[in-house]
Amino acid sequence: MTEHLDVLIVGAGLSGIGAAHHLQSALPDRTYAILEARDTIGGTWDLFRYPGVRSDSDMHTLGYRFRPWTQARAIADGPAILDYIRATAAEAGIDRHIRFGHRTVRAEWSSAQARWTVEAVHRGETVRLTARFLHLCTGYYRYDAGYTPSLPGIERFGGTVVHPQHWPQDLDYDGKNVVVIGSGATAVTVVPALAGRAAHVTMVQRSPTYTMTLPAEDPIATRLRRVLGVRRAYPIVRWKNITIATLLYQLSRRRPHLVRALLRRAAVRQLPPGYPVDTHFRPRYQPWDQRLCFVPDGDLFAAIRQGQASVQTGRIAEFTETGLRLESGAELEADIVVTATGLRLLALGGITLAVDGRPVALPETMAYKGMMLSGVPNLAFTVGYTNASWTLKADLVSEYVVRLLRYLDRHDLDWCVPANDDPTVTERPLLDFQAGYVLRSIDDFPRAGSRSPWRLGMSYAHDLLKLRHGAIDDGALRFSRRSVAREADPRPA
Numbered sequence: 171m172t173e174h175l176d177v178l179i180v181g182a183g184l185s186g187i188g189a190a191h192h193l194q195s196a197l198p199d200r201t202y203a204i205l206e207a208r209d210t211i212g213g214t215w216d217l218f219r220y221p222g223v224r225s226d227s228d229m230h231t232l233g234y235r236f237r238p239w240t241q242a243r244a245i246a247d248g249p250a251i252l253d254y255i256r257a258t259a260a261e262a263g264i265d266r267h268i269r270f271g272h273r274t275v276r277a278e279w280s281s282a283q284a285r286w287t288v289e290a291v292h293r294g295e296t297v298r299l300t301a302r303f304l305h306l307c308t309g310y311y312r313y314d315a316g317y318t319p320s321l322p323g324i325e326r327f328g329g330t331v332v333h334p335q336h337w338p339q340d341l342d343y344d345g346k347n348v349v350v351i352g353s354g355a356t357a358v359t360v361v362p363a364l365a366g367r368a369a370h371v372t373m374v375q376r377s378p379t380y381t382m383t384l385p386a387e388d389p390i391a392t393r394l395r396r397v398l399g400v401r402r403a404y405p406i407v408r409w410k411n412i413t414i415a416t417l418l419y420q421l422s423r424r425r426p427h428l429v430r431a432l433l434r435r436a437a438v439r440q441l442p443p444g445y446p447v448d449t450h451f452r453p454r455y456q457p458w459d460q461r462l463c464f465v466p467d468g469d470l471f472a473a474i475r476q477g478q479a480s481v482q483t484g485r486i487a488e489f490t491e492t493g494l495r496l497e498s499g500a501e502l503e504a505d506i507v508v509t510a511t512g513l514r515l516l517a518l519g520g521i522t523l524a525v526d527g528r529p530v531a532l533p534e535t536m537a538y539k540g541m542m543l544s545g546v547p548n549l550a551f552t553v554g555y556t557n558a559s560w561t562l563k564a565d566l567v568s569e570y571v572v573r574l575l576r577y578l579d580r581h582d583l584d585w586c587v588p589a590n591d592d593p594t595v596t597e598r599p600l601l602d603f604q605a606g607y608v609l610r611s612i613d614d615f616p617r618a619g620s621r622s623p624w625r626l627g628m629s630y631a632h633d634l635l636k637l638r639h640g641a642i643d644d645g646a647l648r649f650s651r652r653s654v655a656r657e658a659d660p661r662p663a
Contacts, residue, residue, distance in 0.1 A: 175201045177575075178288055178301035180274045180519060182206035183213020185307035185552045185564040187255055188234050190264045192568035195236070197575060203299070204264070205290050207273035207313070207519075211259055215252040217313055220334040220508075222363025223248035226355045226464055228384075230391060230407045231415070231559035234258065238404035240395075244388040245466040272297060277304055278524040279547055284584035284652040286548065302584075305571055306551040307564070308519030310615075317512040317610070321351075323489035330506045334360060335513075345369050347503050349494065351486070352510030353379040354605075355463050360510055362469035365478035372502055373481045374494070378453045379463050380433055383440065386466035412562070412630055419557045419628075422457040429457045440471035450481040460605045461556060515611035518551055537600055537616045538588035538646060539637065540626035541567045547587040550574075555628055556601060562630050566637040577642045584652045588623075595619040600626055 179189050182204050193202055210216050215223075224247045225232050232251075233239035237258050241250060259265045272290040279286050285300045316335035324331065332341060334356050348368045350357050353375035365371045390410065394403035422429045430452075437451045453460075465471065473479035484496040493504040523530035525546055535543040540563070541550050552567045554560030578586065597617040601608050618626045623646050627633050643649070 172287075172298050172300055174285070174300045175203055176301065177202040177303045177305060177571075178286065178299060179204045179305045179307055180521070181213060181307035181309065182208075182211045182259075182268050182270075183307065183309065184215065184232075184251075184255055184561060185309070185554075185568075186213070187211065187259045187264055188561065188564050189305050189307050189552070189568040189571070190267060191234070191236060191258065191262050192565070192572055194262065194264070196572040200575070202267060204268045205272040205274050205288070205299075206268050206270050209270045211256050211265065211268065212252045213255075213309065215248050215255060218248055218335065218337075219339060220337040220356070220360055220363075222359045223334075224359055224466070225251060226359075226461070227559035228388065228411050229254075230388070230404065231411050232561050234561060235408070235565045238400050240400050242387050242392060244391060245384060245386045245464065269297075274519065274521050276522045276524075277549075279526065279549075281526050281547070281585075281650075282652070284548075303548045303571070303575060304550075305568075306518050306521065306549070308516075308521070308551070310515050310517065310553055311513040312516040312520075315514060316509075317514045318509050319511055321486060321489060321509070325489075326491055327489045327494070327504075327507065328491045329493075329504055331509060332506065333509045333511075341506070343368050343506055346505040347493075348372070348506045348508060349374055349502055349504040350508040350510050351375075352508075352512070353377070353463075354510065354512065355461070356512075357508075357510040358463045358465060358470055360508060361479050362473045364508075365473035365476075368478075371473070371479040372504075373479065374486065374496070374502070375450075375481065375483050376485055378449075378451050378483060379460065380430075380453055380457050381437065381451065381463045381465050381470065382433060383436060383465045383468040383471070412558070415558050416629070416631065419458055426456040433457065437471070440468050440475070442475055445474075450483050458557060512606060515608065515614070517611075517615045523549075532616050533613060535616045536588075536590050536595075536597070536624050537618050537626060538590075539570070539623045540600075540618070541570065541637075542588050543616055544588045544590050547585040553600070553626070555630065556605075557628050558630055563633065566630075566633050570637040573638075574642060578649070581649070582651065583649045586647045586649045588646055589648050590619065590624060590646070595621060595624055598625070602626070 177193055177200055179186050186204055225245055228244040229239040229246045272292045274290045276289040277286050285302055286304045288299050290297045316333045343364055344367050346368050348364050348371045350361050350373045357373055361371050361373050391407040394406055437447050441447055484498045487495045487497045493502045495501050517532050530546055550571050552564045554563040599612045600615045600618045
């Protein structure tokens with residue numbers, strides 16, 4: 171007999187554990203399970219094991235709204251974040267609801283039955299479950315492989331090549347010359363982490379990225395915790411950081427030249443005298459066209475000042491047996507090459523969707539409030555902010571799902587489905603973001619619309635009002651009962 175649940179959550183990472191916490195706290199009588207493809211909790215924070223792996227947002231906003239972050243370091247390392255997620259799951263008993271080793275591959279909605287039938291692969295066997303509501307917390311990138319561009323002559327290289335997404339735990343880089351290819355958050359993290367033990371680390375970037383130094387510990391948070399206690403201090407620090415991040419983003423969009431000058435000035439102060447800052451730390455794009463790379467306590471700049479690390483900007487001409495050569499003619503010796511070249515996106519975890527026997531083509535759907543799909547009933551997905559902490563949006567999505575389930579029950583409804591009936595709404599990319607990993611795959615994702623509620627907002631304050639307090643029945647959601655569907659559909663249930 172197929173097991174039936176009220177809610178099925180896919181993914182036991184930061185979003186999935188948060189979704190389960192919101193659900194069972196607000197609706198303790200609901201049955202639910204979490205399907206997790208891997209064998210452990212943590213998602214991204216368990217997968218990534220490269221040296222120095224850390225958050226690229228402060229933990230007072232990357233942490234859950236309902237569970238204060240209590241450690242001193244606001245920019246936390248991966249193991250600390252993983253412990254936080256696992257402790258959250260264990261304390262609430264969420265870990266008892268997780269089905270590990272279940273890779274979700276297909277989900278089909280039946281209007282006649284008002285339920286999803288979900289197929290997952292577990293130890294080579296297909297497992298089927300049914301659920302009234304499906305909440306996908308799968309993130310948006312592939313776990314099995316990162317992105318590596320074509321690197322001419324890489325097969326000739328006699329050293330070790332490593333992608334950070336699959337870092338070998340026994341890799342010995344002590345006293346070795348290391349080249350890190352990339353300039354994004356991963357490269358900016360890996361370089362100073364390796365610099366203390368490697369002979370030298372060179373970051374090779376095709377073009378620069380904006381970097382901004384932040385204190386690893388938040389002194390205001392520390393003082394407030396001491397005076398007010400952890401629980402009362404946490405929301406104050408959280409809103410302080412949300413406000414600062416929002417103002418920085420808005421200033422970047424409205425006065426990009428000012429922010430660009432401020433970031434350049436900060437880099438000059440932290441680099442050696444006469445350093446070619448405009449060559450290596452002045453991007454061609456405007457601030458927040460791509461995500462800023464945060465540097466805790468200026469560790470990247472410190473490694474450069476101390477001669478432990480350096481930056482080379484230019485295109486790679488070819489690899490040699492002992493390193494690589496740039497188009498400028500510069501030759502770099504290397505024992506280890508780290509390809510910090512980005513992610514490969516994967517929409518909704520690669521799950522195949524169907525509604526009443528009809529396959530769902532994701533690029534033909536439109537994202538409602540950045541969390542549901544037009545024409546697809548009783549399904550929510552989580553995509554976080556690109557200009558703020560992922561969890562800020564994840565918490566709001568989970569809260570909205572709870573509100574939606576309550577609304578359905580209160581009005582004796584079985585399902586809801588977003589419908590775009592406005593011909594004046596034009597399509598836009600779901601993620602209006604210029605990062606390479608987004609541009610490579612965005613056409614495989616659902617589309618966004620030109621205005622609310624089809625536009626994916628990047629304002630937490632705006633989403634807070636709409637998702638936590640806005641009307642459920644806003645004209646774009648259609649509601650139905652199973653009996654109505656049976657009368658309209660002659661097919662057997």
